[in-house]
Amino acid sequence: MANVHHDHDHQHGNAKDRELKSIVRYIKIAPRMWKSAVNNAVVDLIDPQPGETVIDIGAGMGPGVMRAARSGAEVLAVDPTPFMRSVMGARRLGSRKRKFVKVVDGAVEALPVHDGGADALWSVNTMHHWNSVSAGVIEIARVLTPGGRVVLVDENFADPRHPHSEQWHKRHGDSDHHGFSMVDATDIGDLMSQSGLCDVVADHRDMAGRPVIAVTARMPH
Numbered sequence: 001m002a003n004v005h006h007d008h009d010h011q012h013g014n015a016k017d018r019e020l021k022s023i024v025r026y027i028k029i030a031p032r033m034w035k036s037a038v039n040n041a042v043v044d045l046i047d048p049q050p051g052e053t054v055i056d057i058g059a060g061m062g063p064g065v066m067r068a069a070r071s072g073a074e075v076l077a078v079d080p081t082p083f084m085r086s087v088m089g090a091r092r093l094g095s096r097k098r099k100f101v102k103v104v105d106g107a108v109e110a111l112p113v114h115d116g117g118a119d120a121l122w123s124v125n126t127m128h129h130w131n132s133v134s135a136g137v138i139e140i141a142r143v144l145t146p147g148g149r150v151v152l153v154d155e156n157f158a159d160p161r162h163p164h165s166e167q168w169h170k171r172h173g174d175s176d177h178h179g180f181s182m183v184d185a186t187d188i189g190d191l192m193s194q195s196g197l198c199d200v201v202a203d204h205r206d207m208a209g210r211p212v213i214a215v216t217a218r219m220p221h
């Protein structure tokens with residue numbers, strides 16, 4: 001039963017195969033990547049204002065982007081995966097709010113935004129993908145303008161109260177070695193404080209009725 005064993009340090013197949021597999025997986029869960037109550041809650045917490053520049057880091061298929069575009073803010077949908085940018089680009093074209101949305105290549109470790117260029121930013125279900133948590137936090141601090149807001153949230157699929165926890169445990173086993181359980185809110189919160197952010201709150205809470213790992217903060221004025 002070697003194929004039920006998932007280990008991030010020992011990837012099977014070549015890079016192209018892995019990319020295809022992840023695209024197939026994303027298509028399977030597309031309905032919940034298209035609309036998402038957690039993304040809605042995060043964007044509502046950010047409360048984008050008309051004329052602001054806001055960033056969805058790892059925007060995916062854009063559930064948060066489309067929610068934010070209704071506010072009249074300029075929304076940057078940043079994602080490193082070409083497939084996600086294609087879907088997001090098509091979704092943007094089909095939207096009446098398209099002039100408020102830009103789809104751009106980038107990752108949390110290298111945001112395509114000048115210093116202080118963002119009034120607010122958020123990221124949902126991407127922290128477990130980040131290549132470097134410390135580089136990501138430094139980059140977030142670089143792009144936030146004084147007073148800028150940040151909300152980072154990963155759904156806690158490992159929590160038995162999460163509606164998809166059974167699927168998650170089937171996929172990842174009961175090990176604690178990788179995936180969402182690796183995301184430590186306190187570590188990320190400490191890095192935020194070290195990077196000059198204030199009002200840092202890092203905790204486990206419920207959002208849209210689901211258990212999540214959340215970090216919120218803002219750049220001082």
Ligand SMILES: C[S@@+](CC[C@H](N)C(=O)[O-])C[C@H]1O[C@@H](n2cnc3c(N)ncnc32)[C@H](O)[C@@H]1O
Pocket residue numbers: 032033034036039057058059060061062063079080081084106107108109123124125126129130131
């Ligand atoms: C599970 S999806 C979540 C997408 C979207 N935020 C949502 O809530 O539906 C994870 C996303 O993170 C992106 N991603 C992977 N590595 C990343 C990185 N280093 N920085 C930012 N985003 C990343 C992926 O391309 C993918 O679109």
